[in-house]
Amino acid sequence: MTNPEDFKTRLEIAKSKIKKQVLSENEKRGSFMGSAFKLGTELVAAVGVGTIIGFILDSWFGTKPWLIIIFFFLGAAAGMLNVVKTANRMQKED
Amino acid sequence: MASNPMQQFSVHKIGPEIKIAGIDLSFTNASLFMVISVALISLFLFLGTKEKKIIPDKIQLIAEMLYNFIAKMISDTAGSKAKPYFPFIFSLFIFVLLCNMVGMLPYAFTVTSHIIVTLTMALFIFIAVTIIGFFKHGFKYLNIFIPSGVPAVLLPLITIIEIISYLSRPVSLSVRLFANMMAGHTMLKVFGGFVISLGILGGWLPLSFSVALTGLEILVAFLQAYVFAILTCIYLNDALNLHH
Numbered sequence: 001m002t003n004p005e006d007f008k009t010r011l012e013i014a015k016s017k018i019k020k021q022v023l024s025e026n027e028k029r030g031s032f033m034g035s036a037f038k039l040g041t042e043l044v045a046a047v048g049v050g051t052i053i054g055f056i057l058d059s060w061f062g063t064k065p066w067l068i069i070i071f072f073f074l075g076a077a078a079g080m081l082n083v084v085k086t087a088n089r090m091q092k093e094d
Numbered sequence: 095m096a097s098n099p100m101q102q103f104s105v106h107k108i109g110p111e112i113k114i115a116g117i118d119l120s121f122t123n124a125s126l127f128m129v130i131s132v133a134l135i136s137l138f139l140f141l142g143t144k145e146k147k148i149i150p151d152k153i154q155l156i157a158e159m160l161y162n163f164i165a166k167m168i169s170d171t172a173g174s175k176a177k178p179y180f181p182f183i184f185s186l187f188i189f190v191l192l193c194n195m196v197g198m199l200p201y202a203f204t205v206t207s208h209i210i211v212t213l214t215m216a217l218f219i220f221i222a223v224t225i226i227g228f229f230k231h232g233f234k235y236l237n238i239f240i241p242s243g244v245p246a247v248l249l250p251l252i253t254i255i256e257i258i259s260y261l262s263r264p265v266s267l268s269v270r271l272f273a274n275m276m277a278g279h280t281m282l283k284v285f286g287g288f289v290i291s292l293g294i295l296g297g298w299l300p301l302s303f304s305v306a307l308t309g310l311e312i313l314v315a316f317l318q319a320y321v322f323a324i325l326t327c328i329y330l331n332d333a334l335n336l337h338h
Binding site: 037038041042044045046048049050053071074075077078079081082085089 | 251254255256258259261262263265266269270273274321328
């Protein structure tokens with residue numbers, strides 16, 4: 001038979017452990033916002049760069065709307081590639 | 095201080111106008127706060143390294159911790175080959191950190207909330223890393239645009255996408271720092287304006303928000319300096335150790 005006192009102390013210890021975990025998860029939420037923002041900028045930057053390249057090439061070759069459209073989508077693809085790369089790196093860090 | 099929350103970002107000249115070869119090189123409030131940041135860094139590191147005690151005092155301890163922090167970050171992300179670039183990354187980190195932190199003081203100007211400042215730093219890093227890559231590996235460096243295991247049909251498309259992804263690095267690096275700093279400071283100003291306009295009856299709620307936001311902003315100021323430095327390390331790692 002285990003005595004009730006022993007059980008009580010063990011329960012207290014277990015409870016305090018859970019509390020600690022919840023606290024650290026709350027702290028993590030702030031850095032989650034940071035990483036979400038990080039992924040967002042990666043995506044947007046690549047789309048922007050792709051579109052600008054398309055615009056420049058268009059005015060070089062005089063193919064007005066076509067290259068900008070193509071490079072917009074290529075930029076979006078590059079943005080997703082960036083996001084996947086960043087997410088992979090973040091996962092490796094954890 | 096007017097009610098316009100964007101007025102805090104305006105750059106104005108201090109002292110006489112200096113023009114060299116048609117380029118405006120006048121001393122502005124932005125330059126003033128950069129000088130203040132650099133002066134604070136120099137003072138701190140001078141005091142921290144003046145007496146090399148075996149048992150360090152407080153300021154020496156902070157300086158040593160900072161050194162270890164950056165040294166560990168570089169060796170973790172970019173390996174031992176990146177050791178020669180320690181001074182550059184250390185200066186970069188501490189400059190961005192101090193600019194962000196000095197900007198948190200009331201009436202101070204936040205240098206890093208201007209895209210021209212962050213983009214200049216990011217472009218310098220981008221060009222330097224590209225030169226280092228070509229210098230170390232020659233034309234083999236172009237292999238980073240060709241991922242392994244891609245079918246030959248898709249290769250041209252993937253290469254273009256990789257090149258766009260590579261070119262977007264300085265943009266995302268600079269936009270992240272600039273947007274975080276500008277958004278945070280604008281938000282602080284807006285909530286500060288609410289405190290005034292709601293008066294003594296309703297002003298307490300935005301005031302408590304401002305206090306919480308100030309804490310968050312200090313966290314963001316540190317985090318963004320860290321992210322800026324660690325991404326530089328990662329880009330350096332790509333240039334030093336070719337994976338593909």
